[in-house]
Amino acid sequence: MASDPIHQFEIHSIVPIAKIGGVEIHFTNSALFMVITVAITALLLLGTTGSRRLVPTRMQSLAEMSYEFVANTLRNTAGEEGMKFFPLVFSLFMFILVLNVMGIIPYTFTVTSHIIITVALALLVFFTVIVYGFWKNGLRFFKLFVPSGIPIYILPLVTFIEVLSFLSRPVSHSVRLFANMLAGHITLKVFGGFVTMLGALGFLGWLGAVLPLGLTVALTALELLVAFLQAYVFAILTCIYLNDAIHPGH
Amino acid sequence: MDPQAAKMIGAGIACIGMGGAGVGVGTIFGHYLAAALRNPSAAQGQFGNLIFGFAVTEALGIFSLLIALLLLFAL
Numbered sequence: 456m457a458s459d460p461i462h463q464f465e466i467h468s469i470v471p472i473a474k475i476g477g478v479e480i481h482f483t484n485s486a487l488f489m490v491i492t493v494a495i496t497a498l499l500l501l502g503t504t505g506s507r508r509l510v511p512t513r514m515q516s517l518a519e520m521s522y523e524f525v526a527n528t529l530r531n532t533a534g535e536e537g538m539k540f541f542p543l544v545f546s547l548f549m550f551i552l553v554l555n556v557m558g559i560i561p562y563t564f565t566v567t568s569h570i571i572i573t574v575a576l577a578l579l580v581f582f583t584v585i586v587y588g589f590w591k592n593g594l595r596f597f598k599l600f601v602p603s604g605i606p607i608y609i610l611p612l613v614t615f616i617e618v619l620s621f622l623s624r625p626v627s628h629s630v631r632l633f634a635n636m637l638a639g640h641i642t643l644k645v646f647g648g649f650v651t652m653l654g655a656l657g658f659l660g661w662l663g664a665v666l667p668l669g670l671t672v673a674l675t676a677l678e679l680l681v682a683f684l685q686a687y688v689f690a691i692l693t694c695i696y697l698n699d700a701i702h703p704g705h
Numbered sequence: 706m707d708p709q710a711a712k713m714i715g716a717g718i719a720c721i722g723m724g725g726a727g728v729g730v731g732t733i734f735g736h737y738l739a740a741a742l743r744n745p746s747a748a749q750g751q752f753g754n755l756i757f758g759f760a761v762t763e764a765l766g767i768f769s770l771l772i773a774l775l776l777l778f779a780l
Binding site for chain 1: 753756757759760763764767768770771
């Protein structure tokens with residue numbers, strides 16, 4: 456095998472920080488890329504909106520566009536009441552978007568291709584929905600599981616399915632992002648491996664390697680689309696789940 | 706049969722379920738496109754619904770992928 460497609464997902468330590476009991480705490484490459492992401496996002500938003508101009512510069516309009524984009528999504532799905540969750544949704548969207556897009560650059564590390572990260576983010580949303588739903592609606596939050604206008608004899612079945620689908624939300628929410636990033640990056644690496652394997656064969660191999668090389672470029676473009684789409688899907692699902700907490704009952 | 710081989714075969718079979726998700730996602734985008742070409746002015750307003758339907762449909766394919774991953778790495 457010319458290159459191991461899984462190797463890119465390895466987490467390794469950069470700076471050991473502490474050792475508490477049997478648990479070692481390290482500053483890993485995963486943590487490094489998360490810090491870089493936060494720095495990029497903060498620079499983009501703070502640096503460009505510090506000197507607000509009436510006619511925005513290119514970077515300022517980028518920051519304004521991302522704000523408007525997330526704000527419109529949230530307003531359309533969760534209503535005006537949902538805007539109090541704008542900081543949460545916007546942070547999640549920008550964090551995942553920048554992590555995904557940065558991961559496409561060769562030799563970088565894709566943080567969102569690790570399920571521990573995406574599960575943490577999805578559980579954060581899941582528990583936010585539960586806590587806020589009960590805090591705002593009390594026991595009326597259970598109306599979420601009992602759709603109105605259903606004949607009484609199939610109501611238990613429908614309620615069971617609603618509960619099951621509610622409980623499987625964090626699973627699908629997290630695995631979707633993780634699986635898309637993992638599968639996309641493995642595909643890129645496998646096609647990249649074809650190029651190097653054929654290229655090692657000599658002149659005839661070079662001719663054969665043109666096709667997988669072109670396909671790798673095309674796949675990278677597709678991955679860019681997936682990176683954006685998955686960040687958007689994560690954000691819009693967060694909005695829809697929050698809408699359930701704000702307005703339970705169908 | 707060797708348990709390891711059975712796991713591999715089971716993971717492969719589990720991935721067949723993703724074909725169903727492929728059909729579903731194709732149906733959603735196809736119908737969206739057909740409707741958007743009939744009434745382009747209403748298309749932008751339904752983009753959120755499109756993505757939501759896509760995400761919910763894709764979730765079922767993800768569950769079969771999850772079974773495959775569990776068979777390969779967790780069980």
